[in-house]
Each structure stands twice: as structure tokens, then as C-alpha cells.
Amino acid sequence: CSLQSECKVPFIHVGNQVVSELGPIIQFTKAKGHSLSDVLDDVQRAEMKAYMELMNNMLLTAELYIQWCDETTAAEITRPRYSSPYPWPLKHILAYQKQWEVRRKMSAVGWAEKTLEQVYEDVAQCCQALSQRLGTQMYFFNRQPTELDALVFGHLFTILTTQLTSNELSDKVKTYSNLLTFVHRIEQTYFEDQGGGLSS
Amino acid sequence: MGTVHARSLDPLPMQGPDLGVHADDVEVIDVEPETKQEVLENKDVVVQRVHIDGLGRTKEDLLGYEIADVFTAKNLIDVMKKSHDAREKLLHLGIFRKVEVVIDTSEGEDALPNGLDVTFEVTELRRLTGSYNTMVGNNEGSMVLGLKLPNILGRAEKLTFQFSYGTKETSYGLSFFKPKPGHFDRNVSVNLYKVTGQFPWSSLRETDRGISTEFNFPIWKTNHTLKWEGVWRELGCLARTASFAVREESGHSLKSSLSHAMVIDTRNSAILPKKGILLKINQELAGYTGGDVSFLKEDFEIQLNRRLFWDSVLSASLWGGMLLPIGDKPTCIADRFYLGGPTSVRGFSMYSIGPQSEGDYLGGEAFWASGAHLYTPLPFRPGRGGFGDLFRMHFFLNAGNLCRLDYGEGPRSHLQKLAECIRWSYGAGIVLRLGNIARLELNYCVPMGVQSGDRICDGVQFGAGIRFL
Numbered sequence: 001c002s003l004q005s006e007c008k009v010p011f012i013h014v015g016n017q018v019v020s021e022l023g024p025i026i027q028f029t030k031a032k033g034h035s036l037s038d039v040l041d042d043v044q045r046a047e048m049k050a051y052m053e054l055m056n057n058m059l060l061t062a063e064l065y066i067q068w069c070d071e072t073t074a075a076e077i078t079r080p081r082y083s084s085p086y087p088w089p090l091k092h093i094l095a096y097q098k099q100w101e102v103r104r105k106m107s108a109v110g111w112a113e114k115t116l117e118q119v120y121e122d123v124a125q126c127c128q129a130l131s132q133r134l135g136t137q138m139y140f141f142n143r144q145p146t147e148l149d150a151l152v153f154g155h156l157f158t159i160l161t162t163q164l165t166s167n168e169l170s171d172k173v174k175t176y177s178n179l180l181t182f183v184h185r186i187e188q189t190y191f192e193d194q195g196g197g198l199s200s
Numbered sequence: 201m202g203t204v205h206a207r208s209l210d211p212l213p214m215q216g217p218d219l220g221v222h223a224d225d226v227e228v229i230d231v232e233p234e235t236k237q238e239v240l241e242n243k244d245v246v247v248q249r250v251h252i253d254g255l256g257r258t259k260e261d262l263l264g265y266e267i268a269d270v271f272t273a274k275n276l277i278d279v280m281k282k283s284h285d286a287r288e289k290l291l292h293l294g295i296f297r298k299v300e301v302v303i304d305t306s307e308g309e310d311a312l313p314n315g316l317d318v319t320f321e322v323t324e325l326r327r328l329t330g331s332y333n334t335m336v337g338n339n340e341g342s343m344v345l346g347l348k349l350p351n352i353l354g355r356a357e358k359l360t361f362q363f364s365y366g367t368k369e370t371s372y373g374l375s376f377f378k379p380k381p382g383h384f385d386r387n388v389s390v391n392l393y394k395v396t397g398q399f400p401w402s403s404l405r406e407t408d409r410g411i412s413t414e415f416n417f418p419i420w421k422t423n424h425t426l427k428w429e430g431v432w433r434e435l436g437c438l439a440r441t442a443s444f445a446v447r448e449e450s451g452h453s454l455k456s457s458l459s460h461a462m463v464i465d466t467r468n469s470a471i472l473p474k475k476g477i478l479l480k481i482n483q484e485l486a487g488y489t490g491g492d493v494s495f496l497k498e499d500f501e502i503q504l505n506r507r508l509f510w511d512s513v514l515s516a517s518l519w520g521g522m523l524l525p526i527g528d529k530p531t532c533i534a535d536r537f538y539l540g541g542p543t544s545v546r547g548f549s550m551y552s553i554g555p556q557s558e559g560d561y562l563g564g565e566a567f568w569a570s571g572a573h574l575y576t577p578l579p580f581r582p583g584r585g586g587f588g589d590l591f592r593m594h595f596f597l598n599a600g601n602l603c604r605l606d607y608g609e610g611p612r613s614h615l616q617k618l619a620e621c622i623r624w625s626y627g628a629g630i631v632l633r634l635g636n637i638a639r640l641e642l643n644y645c646v647p648m649g650v651q652s653g654d655r656i657c658d659g660v661q662f663g664a665g666i667r668f669l
Contacts, residue, residue: 016558050608087492090432090454 265382542663
């Protein structure tokens with residue numbers, strides 16, 4: 001994100017305020033009187049939080065691992081993509097700096113020793129948990145979308161639409177047909193006028 | 201015999217009792233014709249040899265240029281003068297701690313009767329000198345470690361390293377300097393640095409990491425600098441409340457620029473000059489040698505000083521500049537000009553004139569500023585000839601303007617913009633000279649022509665600066 005070095009996506013710009021990342025944005029809209037999880041009871045809300053943590057701890061870390069720690073993906077896709085806005089030699093400096101940062105984070109959370117297969121296994125487990133929770137419902141909690149739906153959609157949609165060196169990651173998601181339908185439904189309901197997107 | 205001689209010199213002694221004393225004095229003079237000194241004073245001499253004693257790592261060929269003039273001296277006075285000049289030149293190289301000159305008659309087999317030997321006794325600077333400072337300012341404390349290796353390769357080259365570790369930022373600079381032997385003013389330097397600047401008037405933080413190479417050379421009465429600089433700039437916001445216009449500028453950019461500067465300076469002092477002129481012209485072309493920042497930047501500075509009655513000095517200055525982006529990208533906030541503050545257009549807050557967004561000043565692409573000052577000594581001149589000479593009173597009139605350029609409109613409307621809504625101010629104050637590098641000012645200012653969005657400092661304003669209008 002070019003807006004500020006500490007600032008991360010997603011962000012919203014309201015008046016003269018910039019709020020970045022999902023958590024603060026949820027807090028911000030809640031403070032303004034809008035919340036998607038108001039209809040939930042305490043147990044459901046706790047459950048929602050747990051699943052969101054699962055997303056952040058497992059899926060997000062796995063995505064980072066595959067992008068930056070798998071050398072083939074990093075060299076062919078991630079580094080060129082990350083460095084595309086910058087001129088030589090800054091592009092190389094910034095890309096390697098970012099890679100080093102991510103790898104340091106991986107060793108901090110104990111993922112540095114994992115192999116790619118183990119990471120794919122973690123993704124599969126995560127998807128299975130989500131798939132079981134979703135079942136045949138429209139959204140994770142009955143008929144109303146919540147913050148969890150937004151987060152899951154964001155991650156799965158990105159995984160499904162991003163071309164990597166191998167399709168293994170998106171194939172893991174595609175094995176769960178109810179998750180696929182879920183992503184399609186949200187895309188059609190909320191983003192269909194945007195064009196492009198997921199082609200089955 | 202001595203007394204006889206004395207009488208002949210002084211046949212009518214004024215005071216009887218002193219006569220004997222006089223006689224003794226004259227006796228000493230009387231011996232002189234026997235020494236060579238009197239002979240040499242008026243006649244031609246030849247400088248046969250010049251020695252330099254005390255050289256360690258300094259290469260002798262470097263010093264040949266500095267002392268060559270001594271050989272051309274034709275009489276003793278000339279020898280002394282040229283030796284003195286050579287001593288000054290040697291000290292100017294910055295490689296000797298001490299230089300002493302000894303002039304003696306030549307000795308040895310080939311010694312001419314009117315031959316002289318000049319010996320420079322030099323003490324070289326140490327191989328490594330260091331300094332350690334602590335600095336406090338801008339809500340930040342830092343310690344500065346400096347290392348200097350003078351004369352590192354034996355031909356007046358210099359390597360300096362400065363490292364500053366602060367509570368908020370660290371910065372460093374490494375610089376290598378090499379003069380051309382015999383022409384100290386022609387030199388090359390290479391710098392490697394990281395500096396961090398905080399600009400609260402723009403809520404902006406800038407970290408620069410860069411490398412630069414520069415050539416300095418004089419042409420006639422002017423000094424020129426040619427420079428290439430490649431700098432990786434990282435812009436960020438100082439606070440979360442920074443305006444969106446400043447946030448949009450955040451991120452990384454790479455500037456590679458060629459610049460040329462020309463300076464003519466005939467002033468007698470840089471800080472409180474009494475006479476002389478200063479003309480500075482800067483031009484910078486970025487983007488043709490790489491990087492993602494492209495612009496052409498021109499700016500100039502003129503200062504004229506004239507001494508009036510009673511030690512007062514009238515000083516007039518004019519600044520101006522323009523920044524033209526090349527290509528489609530707009531100019532970057534870090535490249536634009538800023539105006540206002542206690543050493544430019546007084547009566548306005550630091551860099552707080554012109555385009556702004558939610559209180560963050562964005563700078564302009566064209567500006568001009570001018571000032572007229574009358575400097576006088578302090579009333580009743582306390583501390584005259586000493587401490588009081590560091591102070592001056594001044595009365596000033598400053599004016600200036602700054603604007604962004606909308607490139608569709610053409611040059612006429614740009615000039616019109618700069619001529620409209622002129623910010624100006626007048627006032628009086630006291631100036632304190634700090635060495636020959638900086639000055640402090642305490643002024644009472646009355647800002648006029650204030651436009652909406654400008655931040656003013658009506659009344660007493662304090663400031664320090666090395667560059668001033």
C-alpha cells in the first residue's frame with residue numbers, strides 16, 4: 001500500500017480519516033452504528049471470532065508462505081509482482097527486503113521449518129473446517145452475512161482467481177463445492193456489476 | 201672605536217647621562233656589517249633548496265605545487281613573503297597540524313654566496329581523528345560519532361564518516377574527498393548517506409538513502425559544482441492525522457539527477473556581510489539517468505550589500521525558482537519549494553505559505569521572495585569591538601509568493617499568479633551571528649497580504665538559519 005508504510009489493506013477513507021485493516025474498519029463502522037454481527041447471540045459471536053482467528057492464523061500465513069517462502073513462486077510471481085511499480089534497482093531492494101521480512105515472520109510463528117506439502121495440508125484442514133461450518137447454509141450464520149463471510153470471501157476469492165506456478169492451492173479450495181458456491185453467491189450478490197472475476 | 205662611531209652618529213646627545221647606554225647599543229649595530237644579513241636585504245638572492253621536514257605518509261610530489269613559488273623569489277623580502285604564502289597553502293590542504301618556516305643561508309659545497317635554503321617544518325595530522333557529540337532538538341536527542349581520516353592516501357585525500365544515533369532516527373554519511381594536486385579548489389568527492397528528515401508543517405517524514413558524486417572547479421571568479429545524485433526516497437506520514445493529500449505521496453521513489461550549481465560570492469562574510477554580492481544559480485535535471493522521478497528544477501539567489509553611514513549596511517536579496525515536471529507524473533511533495541519562516545518571509549510560520557490540505561503544506565512549483573534589510577549596530581553600541589560586534593539590529597521588508605502551476609494555462613497566467621496575492625511583512629529585530637555559519641534572529645514582525653490557509657506568526661518570532669532572505 002502506497003498510502004503509508006504502516007498502513008495495510010483493506011482501508012477506507014472517510015472524511016479526513018483513513019482506517020486500515022479489517023479489525024479497525026469493523027470497529028469504526030460499529031462506532032457509527034452499523035454492525036453485521038448484531039443479530040448474533042454471544043455464543044455465535046464467539047464462534048465467529050474463533051473462525052476469523054483461524055483464517056488469520058492459518059490461511060493468511062499459508063498464503064504468505066506460498067508466495068514468499070516457496071522459491072519458485074517467489075521468483076516467478078511474487079517478487080516481479082511486488083516490485084512492478086518501482087524502477088531498477090529499487091525493485092530488487094524492496095522485493096528482497098519484503099521477502100526477508102516475511103521469512104522472519106515465518107520463523108517467529110514457527111513455520112520456517114515447514115515444507116510446502118505441510119502448508120498445503122494446513123490449507124486443506126482450514127478449508128475443511130470452513131466447509132463443515134458452512135454446511136448447506138447460505139452464509140456462515142444462517143441467512144445474514146457477517147464479518148466472517150466477508151473475510152472468507154476475500155481470501156477464497158483471491159486464492160481462486162490468482163494464477164500461481166501450480167494450481168495446487170486453488171485445487172485444495174475447489175474440492176469443497178459448498179465453499180465454491182458460497183464464493184459465487186457473494187460475488188453475484190455484491191460484486192456482479194464490477195465485471196470480470198471468477199470464471200467457473 | 202665604538203664610542204667614536206657613536207659620536208659620529210649622535211654628535212649632539214640630548215641627555216648627558218644616557219650617553220654611555222647609547223654607546224653600547226650602537227656598538228651592537230656596529231658589528232652588523234660583518235654578517236651577511238645586511239648584504240642580502242637589498243641584493244638579489246637565490247633560493248637554492250627548499251626542504252620539508254617531518255613528512256610521514258604525505259607524498260612529496262603533492263607539495264611541490266604548493267612550494268614552487270618560493271624558488272621564484274629574487275630578494276629576501278620576497279622569499280619571506282612567498283614562504284609565508286606557501287605556508288598558508290600547506291595549511292589550507294588540511295593535512296598538517298603545524299607548519300613552521302626557517303630561512304637560512306645555504307651551506308655545503310655548492311652553496312652560492314647569496315644562496316638561501318628554506319625549510320618547512322611540518323607536523324602531520326594524525327591518521328585518524330574522532331569526535332563525539334550529543335545533540336538535542338525537535339523533541340529528539342541523538343549522539344553523533346564522527347571519524348576523519350585526513351590525508352589517507354598521502355595526497356590530501358580525506359575520508360570522513362559520521363554516524364548519528366537518535367531516539368527516533370539513525371543516519372549516517374560516508375564521504376571521500378580528493379583534490380587535484382596543485383589545485384585544491386578542483387576536487388572530487390563521493391558521498392554515501394542516509395538521512396531522515398521530519399517536516400511537521402507537511403506532516404511528512406522523509407528517509408533518503410543515496411549516493412552522490414560531485415566535481416568542484418573554479419572558472420574565473422565563479423565556483424561550479426557538477427553533481428550526480430541517486431537517491432532512494434521513502435516518504436511517510438508523521439502522524440495518523442496527516443491529510444490524504446500527503447498520504448497519497450507516501451511510498452518509495454528513486455531519483456537520479458544531474459545538477460549544476462554556480463556561485464559568485466564577493467561578500468566579506470557569509471552571515472553579516474558589509475559589502476559584496478552573492479549570486480547562486482542551481483539547476484537540476486532528474487529522470488534522464490534512471491529513476492522514476494522526472495523534473496527540471498531551476499532556482500537562483502541574489503544578494504547585494506552596500507555600506508552606508510555609521511556602520512550601517514543596506515542589503516537586498518531576491519530568490520526565485522521553478523519546478524517543471526517532465527512527463528505525465530505530477531511533481532513530488534519532496535521536490536517542491538516551500539516559503540515562509542523566520543529566515544525567509546518573516547512573520548509567517550515555517551514553510552507555511554501557499555497550497556495546503558487540512559493544515560499540511562504541500563509546497564509550490566514556482567516561487568519568488570525578496571527582502572530589503574537595513575542592518576545597524578546596536579543602539580549606543582554596547583560591547584563595541586568585542587562581544588557587541590556579534591549583534592546587529594535590523595529593519596526589514598520581506599515579500600514573496602508561492603504557487604502551484606497548472607500546466608494547461610500557459611506561462612502568462614503563471615506569472616500573473618505569482619504577481620497576485622503577494623505575501624509581505626515588515627518589522628525589526630536583533631540578529632546574532634554564530635561563528636561564520638549561522639545566525640539567530642529575534643524579530644517583531646507584522647505580516648501583511650495573508651491569504652486564507654497561511655499560518656502566521658504575528659508579533660515576536662524567533663529563528664535560526666544558515667540561509668536567509
